[in-house]
Amino acid sequence: MLINLQEIPAEGKTWKFDRKTAELNDFLSPLIGKQEYFADLHILPLSSNSGAYEVRSSIKTQLKEQCSRCGDDFNYQLNEKFQNILMPSLDTPRDAKFAKPNHFSDLHEEGPDVVEYEGNTLNVGEFFYELVALAEPTIPMPPADEKGNCSICKKTFKDQAVSYDSGAIEPVHPFASLKGLKLN
Numbered sequence: 695m696l697i698n699l700q701e702i703p704a705e706g707k708t709w710k711f712d713r714k715t716a717e718l719n720d721f722l723s724p725l726i727g728k729q730e731y732f733a734d735l736h737i738l739p740l741s742s743n744s745g746a747y748e749v750r751s752s753i754k755t756q757l758k759e760q761c762s763r764c765g766d767d768f769n770y771q772l773n774e775k776f777q778n779i780l781m782p783s784l785d786t787p788r789d790a791k792f793a794k795p796n797h798f799s800d801l802h803e804e805g806p807d808v809v810e811y812e813g814n815t816l817n818v819g820e821f822f823y824e825l826v827a828l829a830e831p832t833i834p835m836p837p838a839d840e841k842g843n844c845s846i847c848k849k850t851f852k853d854q855a856v857s858y859d860s861g862a863i864e865p866v867h868p869f870a871s872l873k874g875l876k877l878n
């Protein structure tokens with residue numbers, strides 16, 4: 695779905711998308727499959743003729759992930775809000791629809807991030823695909839229950855909650871692995 699930015703009234707415009715309205719289904723399917731999703735989009739022209747727009751968006755859905763602790767599959771609850779500034783692209787390479795999407799990840803610390811657009815349109819499917827892809831956790835973990843166990847598999851991870859990254863920090867004795875070695 696393409697939104698013609700020039701047709702957005704001065705007071706802004708709001709859209710809602712979900713699996714039934716279907717505009718984003720094909721774009722999001724590589725990330726969420728057939729999961730339900732609820733997305734909001736609000737676009738506000740910042741000043742006349744500047745070509746800049748404020749974009750507030752949110753999406754609630756589930757991502758299929760593997761628990762970083764136990765490796766079991768679980769549905770990661772994604773519920774994120776985003777704020778971006780849309781700016782007309784001055785010089786965009788032919789194959790880059792959104793320049794520097796990696797800046798999205800700094801969003802929460804540094805305020806709205808700038809997303810460039812080409813022509814007069816915003817491709818909503820591509821826009822939300824980028825947001826969801828970048829909101830995907832790098833170390834997915836289901837929440838812990840009150841006992842400190844994985845809420846999905848009930849395995850305890852209390853003592854090893856940071857084991858996935860401690861290996862990179864703690865020096866490993868070259869012969870440490872021999873200690874537990876048993877010869878058959």
Ligand SMILES: [Zn+2]
Nearest residue numbers: 761764844847
């Ligand atoms: Zn688990």
